Structures are given as structure tokens and as C-alpha cells.
Amino acid sequence: MLTIEMLYPEIANLHGDNANIGYLARCLPDARVVRTGLNETPEFVSGKVDLVYLGPLTEKGQIRAIARLTPYKSRIEELIHSGTHFLFTHNAMECLGSRIVNTEMNYDLPGVGVFDFSSEVRMFERYTGKVMGSFDGVSQPIVGYKSQFSMVSGSPEIPGFMTTTRGIGRNPTTRVEGVRVNNFIGTSLIGPVLVMNPHLAEWLVSSLVPTRKSELALKDFALAAYDARLREFQDDRTWSSFERVTR
16 A cells, blocks of 8 residues: 655644645545654654655754654665655755754754755745746646745755746755755745646656556646646746846
8 A cells, every 4th residue: 555654744734735745645545644743753764655745844843853853864865765755845855954054043953964955044034936947757837936034055966856947946046946866856845836736746646656547636626726827927927026046
């Protein structure tokens, strides 16, 4: 049986992003969804899990998630290398980096250290805007939103989740957004990204169950909503001067 593990839903639940798993479960009705609490050992540590999900957290929630995940760094690296699927949205991705620096809250803490990037939190410099870009494997553009205090910087050798055509990437100086290593996807987009991008959801379902024809839940509604959103994103009049990469 295909197993999806949601990590720490009691604290990783901002922006409605847990609807990513609600929608994925509708697309894969035979899947088993495991909700792992903060004080529980993740199932991926010793069992077979097909997708590991972590959603957006507060800044204090990031610290708690890092503390829980750090003992399993080697296991996470092993699973990524072997092709296990991961989906980390918004600032959850930052937990797996090398450092999180927050000058306003006066801390500079190591992350889990799976990826060689750091994030800097600036509580009074929130970035809010739209993003549109291309994802290898999906012919239609990815669309979404960002609302974040932190920016990610690090090795340019880390492959991105997507390349933005509008809006910023990991930070305002790059078009590379998020992280994609094998079947690990980390993105700063909120939305939730799978609900907003049914073509991406269909790709993920096909990747999780390659032997079965993927079938999206509520497909007609999902595609109609996406088409309307894409028309808005393709309209230059809806974009602000702030929603751009600066060199």
C-alpha cells in the first residue's frame, strides 16, 4: 500500500498548505496517510514511506522541527538518494539547509544540514508576491504565491524546483526557485501548490504510481481554476515592479 507521511501537522499547518495532502489523498484514495506528531518517531525512519511531507511553520516551529529531524539526517539523505518522494513547502525546505539566521530574534542556528544553503530571516522585510515558472516534467507553467520573511542563498549547484519566468527565485537575485534533488521537491511557494497546479499534481501522482494511469480528483474544476489563474498571471497588468528579479 502506498504510504504518505505528514510530519508534525500540529505545528506545520500554515497557509492552508496541508490541503496539498488532502488533495493528493483524494487523487490516491487507496493510499495510507500517516500523521506523525512532534513526539513520535517518523515512520520513514524504519518503515517504507512513498512520500514525506512537511508544511509551513512559524519561526519557532522551524527550530522545533530541526531538533526533531536532525537525528535522522543520514536516513533522510539515504531516502533522497534512493528516490523516495519528498514535498517540503514554504519555509519547511529551510529546515534541511545548513543554517537559519534571524537577527531580529537573535539566533543563528544550524539546520539539519542535508543541503548546502542557508536562510536569513528578516521579520520586518516580508516579501509578498506572485511567481510563475517552468518545472521539468510539466508542460504547463507553475503558478503560485510567496509570502515570506526569509530568503535562501547558497550553492548554485543545488538544482532548483523550477526556473521563474516572473517573480523571484530563492531570493530576489536569482530565478532559481526551491530545490529538486531526485524526487525531493522543496519550494517556497504557498497556495497550496498541488491544488493550484493540477498538472504538477498529476505528474506527482504518476511518479508515485507509475503503473497506473493518473486520475486527478475533481479534474474539471481543478483545470478550470488553473486556466483562469494562468490567464491572470499572464496579464502584465497584474504584476508589480516588486515582483521581479534584481541583478
